[in-house]
Amino acid sequence: MQQDIYHWLALSFVEGLGCIGYRNLIRQFHTPGGVFKASSNDLEKVEGIRNKAIKGIKEFKQSARVEQELELMRKHEVKLVPFVDDIYPANLLNIYDPPPCLYVKGDLSREDKRAVAVVGSRFASSYGMMVTERISRDIARQGITIVSGMARGIDTSAHRGALSVKQRTIAVLGCGLDVNYPLENKKLKDEIASCGAVVSELPMSTAPAGCNFPRRNRIISGMSLGVVVVEASHRSGSLITARLALEQGRDVFAVPGSIDSLRSRGTHQLIKEGAKLVEDARDIISELIPGAKCGPWRSRTEGAADGERLSREAGAVLALLAHEQAHIDSIIAGSGLNSSQVSAALLDLELKGLIRQLPGKHFMRKNN
Numbered sequence: 074m075q076q077d078i079y080h081w082l083a084l085s086f087v088e089g090l091g092c093i094g095y096r097n098l099i100r101q102f103h104t105p106g107g108v109f110k111a112s113s114n115d116l117e118k119v120e121g122i123r124n125k126a127i128k129g130i131k132e133f134k135q136s137a138r139v140e141q142e143l144e145l146m147r148k149h150e151v152k153l154v155p156f157v158d159d160i161y162p163a164n165l166l167n168i169y170d171p172p173p174c175l176y177v178k179g180d181l182s183r184e185d186k187r188a189v190a191v192v193g194s195r196f197a198s199s200y201g202m203m204v205t206e207r208i209s210r211d212i213a214r215q216g217i218t219i220v221s222g223m224a225r226g227i228d229t230s231a232h233r234g235a236l237s238v239k240q241r242t243i244a245v246l247g248c249g250l251d252v253n254y255p256l257e258n259k260k261l262k263d264e265i266a267s268c269g270a271v272v273s274e275l276p277m278s279t280a281p282a283g284c285n286f287p288r289r290n291r292i293i294s295g296m297s298l299g300v301v302v303v304e305a306s307h308r309s310g311s312l313i314t315a316r317l318a319l320e321q322g323r324d325v326f327a328v329p330g331s332i333d334s335l336r337s338r339g340t341h342q343l344i345k346e347g348a349k350l351v352e353d354a355r356d357i358i359s360e361l362i363p364g365a366k367c368g369p370w371r372s373r374t375e376g377a378a379d380g381e382r383l384s385r386e387a388g389a390v391l392a393l394l395a396h397e398q399a400h401i402d403s404i405i406a407g408s409g410l411n412s413s414q415v416s417a418a419l420l421d422l423e424l425k426g427l428i429r430q431l432p433g434k435h436f437m438r439k440n441n
Contacts, residue, residue, distance in 0.1 A: 209234025
């Protein structure tokens, strides 16, 4: 297979040849090398192959580009995985137009057949990121791969949830694998590659143009058994992923948010349209993998160390921080406790690693 990577790449650079035409050619001629050796008359007999593509195959003039691509792949330790490779994601093969080849940094695994996509807003709230990380972590603990797009916000939290328990996660990019986008996620990208894979259908050095991301989303949903949406406005790209998931026969899940939040309008619409409402990872796992044993699950009122129980005051304060950050004055007002009791409870929770303090005496709950 590796000896023929040159021809797999060369065929992908032929203008006028789409994903479906590419696959039809391989089915007819078995290898990309066989495609280049075929006569024009034989190429014309393949369904979906137009004259422009036939001319591009018979008069191929991009050898220098292929060599440059191979050099960049070697430099950045990127592999090419054609759709005929045993390690190509099995779920992805079942969609209408799977990429003929995937660029891969890290390693794909047959275990990735049990995968769940988690996507959402790039402009996520602290509540959205907290819930995403917790749900993703708990899904990953069951040996299920977390798939997302490595964008800011919800995607980043989804990957971090899986990485926090050293489980597999896959990032699907809308740019070349040697492009760091978003720039602040360069370290995260390396962490994902070491504990899963970063993949793209796009050639090396491809810029993150807006038109790349809707097509990228079909891979995210296509690799997965189901898609979980956390925080999405009415025009969110995550809704595109949800729609593609439905077209691909995947289940769609949505995490509810505040009725006053614009970030949750899209997720609430999905629920109205039949998406399954999610409160924790069990809602997803029980639906996608019947009979799976979900656990161990920790009570939300347990401490960080060996299930140590919280005091009544600490439990009340933690409950107030379940959905969003809050100022200490709001916590005092909402808990019915006096300022000394709240201060003591906040200190106790912070020492147990259950909350963290933000600037201006605001507090937010950590993932447990």
